[in-house]
Amino acid sequence: MTTATTEPFVDDRLAKRNAVLLALAQALGGASASIVIATGPLIGYMMLDADKSLATLPVSTMVLGTAFGTIPAGMIMRRFGRRAGFTGAAVLGVLSGLLASFAVFRDNFLLFALACSIGGFAGAFVQQYRFAAADTASDAFKPKAISWVLAGGVLAGVVGPQTVIATKDMFAPILFAGTYLAQAGLGLIALFLLAFIKIPKPPRRNRSHAGGRPLLQIMAQPRFIVAAACGICSYALMSLVMTATPLAMIACGLTETDAALGIQWHVLAMFGPSFFTGNLIARFGKERIVSIGLALLAGCSIVALMGIELAHFWTALVLLGLGWNFGFIGATAMLTDTYRPEERNLVQAVNDFLVFGFVAAASFSSGALLNAFGWGTVNVLVFPFVVICIGLLVWLVLSERKAVTTA
Structure with missing residues (x-):
């Protein structure tokens, strides 16, 4: 295992302050994403006259925007700093909300999908909040800093769906x-909060080490491969099932409010455990927590296959959120072991590009799979990927133990 070197600037007091501010901003950024997830497929279904399989396209364009924004986000923040990148993205998020509202008024599906993609691009910077919280943290506090920021999604789990219910x-x-x-109003509040974060840029090393190791060398590490694979599967499988759920619920005779509340419970389950996920990682290890997360994703599909009553949908969504939390936070913590301070922006951006590229494919295919093959097929597809990732984790643990004993 290649372990990251100690940060050149470590201040846990500053890290805690930044983590609180970023958690609050995460609550608002996460609320914007949950609004699109809860309403995007329904808006698409209402706007489209013929091919309803494209109803999930707005969610897919949002995720694609995030995927294509990850590399620019890393480059911008490396050049101008975290705060400049985050505040600029918040302005873009406000504009996307205004454009989306205009598109709904005009009944323009393509313009609505474009607005969602712009919001997704801004969301690429939101995804960096968890890494930013760890920038000035000690090695011991990093998992907690990451989980604190993602805990801000607990509030997002309430704000987003309740905003939908109150304003629809x-x-x-x-x-x-x-x-x-x-949604645009939430972005304005986030913009205010982000003005107060303080994260020093990493100092330049000597010329020969300023850029760090070659990217392919970093990505060739077994720990990077497994961390990226588990992060991809945790997020993509969650997206596959979650994106199809509102449409499946409506098709089964449930209401838009039922669907919005289902997404609310799902988002709460995604971020609620973050208050203690960092402690669990510290106690039981990253790989074990990721494995539990993957098992919970499989449990979600088992419940979903048992019936189509409201209780089945809501229980499955809660398990789906819990599985994402353990799987994705654990995989993120694993990733921090693979890079040096001067390499972090590039490696984090590449990781998120990979994650959200696959998430976009999952969300886009979700509607088509649901329309062509049904709700059961969407859930059955979860199992083989869970098995593959658990196998990779077992391989990594055994290979690292072998390396230690033979060293």
């Missing part, structure tokens, strides 16, 4: 137009 009929009979105006 604001401009009736045009559903959800007011929701995206409210």
